[in-house]
Amino acid sequence: MVNILRNKFLLIALLTMQFAFCQNITHLQKKGNKTQxxxxxxxxxxxxxxxxxxxxxxxxxxxxxxxxxxxxxxxxxxxxxxxxxxxxxxxxxxxxxxxxxxxxxxxxxxxxxxxxxxxxxxxxxxxxxxxxxxxxxxxxxxxxxxxxxxxxxxxxxxxxxxxxxxxxxxxxxxxxxxxxxxxxxxxxxxxxxxxxxxxxxxxxxxxxEAFSKEVPKELLQYIQKNKEKLVPEFYEIWKKNGFKTSGNWAEVFGKxxxxxxxxxxxxxxxxxxxxxxxxxxxxxxxxxxxxxxxxxxxxxxxxxxxxxxxxxxxxxxxxxxxxxxxxxxxxxxxxxxxxxxxxxxxxxxxxxxxxxxxxxxxxxxxxxxxxxxxxxxxxxxxxxxxxxxxxxxxxxxxxxxxxxxxxxxKGQGKMDGVLLDKENNAQIIKMGDYEFTFKHDYTLNWSDGAKAEVWPMSSAIIIEIAKDEFYIAGSGIVVTFKSLKENLNAGILKTDQGKFENEKWKTIRHFNGDQTHQGRHLRISVGDYEIQKIKLYTYD
Missing domain, CATH: 3.20.20.80 (Glycosidases)
Incomplete structure (x- = not known):
């Protein structure tokens, strides 16, 4: 009995050490519905x-x-x-x-x-x-x-x-x-x-020789177990041939x-x-x-x-x-x-x-x-x-x-991105209590290059950091806002351009007036690469 307990404790200790080893080296882990x-x-x-x-x-x-x-x-x-x-x-x-x-x-x-x-x-x-x-x-x-x-x-x-x-x-x-x-x-x-x-x-x-043999049970068992989650292209091939669960490759998946x-x-x-x-x-x-x-x-x-x-x-x-x-x-x-x-x-x-x-x-x-x-x-x-x-x-x-x-x-539903060019020049994102319309900077008629035959690609990332407050970073975008609450308008309470120093936000410039089109939008021009911190509010 003593030996059994000793072996049990040794096994637990070994497994604990192995787990600690794996956690201390580079690894993947789930965070929400994403992976870090x-x-x-x-x-x-x-x-x-x-x-x-x-x-x-x-x-x-x-x-x-x-x-x-x-x-x-x-x-x-x-x-x-x-x-x-x-x-x-x-x-x-x-x-x-x-x-x-x-x-x-x-x-x-x-x-x-x-x-x-x-x-x-x-x-x-x-x-x-x-x-x-x-x-x-x-x-x-x-x-x-x-x-x-x-x-x-x-x-x-x-x-x-x-x-x-x-x-x-x-x-x-x-x-x-x-x-x-x-x-x-x-x-x-x-x-x-x-x-x-x-x-x-x-x-x-x-x-x-392998092609003439039966499809390995390992593959057949996997696709049977995951039948409802298979990618559509593969599912349709298997379905077309009758969802067969035995036979050689041609018999199971067709010729x-x-x-x-x-x-x-x-x-x-x-x-x-x-x-x-x-x-x-x-x-x-x-x-x-x-x-x-x-x-x-x-x-x-x-x-x-x-x-x-x-x-x-x-x-x-x-x-x-x-x-x-x-x-x-x-x-x-x-x-x-x-x-x-x-x-x-x-x-x-x-x-x-x-x-x-x-x-x-x-x-x-x-x-x-x-x-x-x-x-x-x-x-x-x-x-x-x-x-x-x-x-x-x-x-x-x-x-x-x-x-x-x-x-x-990550994995919290508080982050998204946009990718824009001339053919795909607008994208809508709903986050928090707001709808954000991102457009390519050249959609502004007064922008340099707006009449160019080809527009440079632009993109941005948006992250919700608190109620009504967001970071928007990227290049070549203009953003307008709409409240998701009925009968309310959305406006800009504050917009700051800034940067992080030692992981702490530092405001460089406070934007208003012409920089926000008198409170109508947030803008990062083509050729500029910025992080802006914006706080929105709603009014009747």
């Missing part, structure tokens, strides 16, 4: 930038980049870790570059998100080491329907899995030993833009490219989840996968098929829970549409890669405000000529000042 990233036991909002694919292959190539990152007010750098560089010879590992990146990031007061360029990078296996590439017999590649091999490691090979798994485990062990105390590395992206090309599925003999893609998504997901789980068993920081978005007119095989895309989200989730979330990479203008798809099941939004164009800063602010994203990151962040003049840095400065307020408001 917790770093060093505090909420952390990623003001990110992703390096170009080869920029971090040496510290010499990085030397001129670090100042640009801090000049743009980044707090996080997304950078690849290259399988071919850390394991140039089988079982001979070199982590010097990894260590140098971590040490320099600490010096610059930056966090890191490592992108594991392992088995797949933009579908291809370009970053696998030479000893893998040169031994196709042991480490086979996918084959198309003409039996032609492509430089994509097949996910059906146990040897391929074990090679990647071994390297990733060594990497995670090293990161844990080198960085657990400081928590410089805060997340891991497992692989990169996984997808099948140029056919919808792999025709390697291992793949053909066609859609089934080929579902089949590949399952095996890509299983492979990736095994990699992520092995890493988390060592050091359980958040891990995610990213998706190359498909064009609607393209068929499976014409885009990187079977990746972690919204229409395949249920398949990827069924494959395991070691991957914390799926993330979109944006080279597609339909920003709202895709983000709506990625978040429709209540998942957190993180945008690890967005084309670094003139729209990126404003989309980033919108994502943080409207979707309450855990972060945003333009790609090829080092490509700018003069980082201090970049609009991204000005937007990130606003986000940095507002981060404590943003994180305190």
């Amino acid at each position: 990233l917790i770093v060093n036991q505090k909420p952390f909002l990623i003001r990110g930038g992703e390096l170009g694919n080869s920029s971090a292959t040496s510290m010499e190539s990085m030397e001129t980049i670090w100042p640009k990152l801090t000049d743009m007010n980044l707090n996080t750098v997304l950078t690849p870790v290259y399988w071919e560089l850390i394991e140039p010879e089988e079982e001979k590992f070199d982590f010097k570059l990894v260590d140098d990146l971590i040490l320099r990031a600490r010096k610059e007061n930056l966090k890191l998100v490592f992108l594991w360029f392992g088995s797949w990078k933009n579908s291809m296996s370009s970053h696998a080491p030479a000893w893998v590439k040169l031994n196709q017999k042991k480490y086979p590649r996918v084959k198309d329907d003409q039996n032609k091999s492509h430089e994509i490691l097949t996910p059906f090979s146990e040897y391929n899995l074990q090679a990647d798994l071994n390297a990733f485990k060594k990497l995670m062990n090293h990161i844990k030993d080198f960085d657990q105390k400081e928590q410089t590395v805060i997340m891991i992206q497992v692989e990169n833009e996984i997808g099948m090309l140029p056919t919808a599925r792999d025709y390697h003999p291992l793949a053909n 066609g490219l859609h089934t080929d893609e579902i089949f590949m998504a399952w095996y890509f997901s299983k492979f990736t989840n095994q990699i992520a789980k092995a890493g988390k068993d060592i050091y359980p920081i958040p891990m995610f996968v990213n998706a190359a978005l498909n064009a609607p007119e393209k068929k499976p095989g014409q885009y990187p098929s079977a990746g972690p895309l919204p229409h395949l989200m249920d398949v990827w989730k069924a494959g395991g829970n070691a991957v914390d979330f799926l993330a979109p990479d944006f080279y597609n203008p339909s920003f709202k549409q895709w983000n709506d798809l990625f978040t429709r099941q209540g998942d957190p939004l993180f945008i690890p890669e967005h084309r670094f164009d003139e729209t990126a800063p404003f989309k980033g602010l919108y994502a943080i405000g409207h979707y309450e994203a855990i972060g945003f990151s333009p790609f090829s962040i080092e490509s700018v000529a003069d980082a201090k003049k970049e609009p991204l840095g000005k937007i990130y400065d606003l986000v940095q000042q507002l981060t404590p307020t943003i994180e305190a408001s």
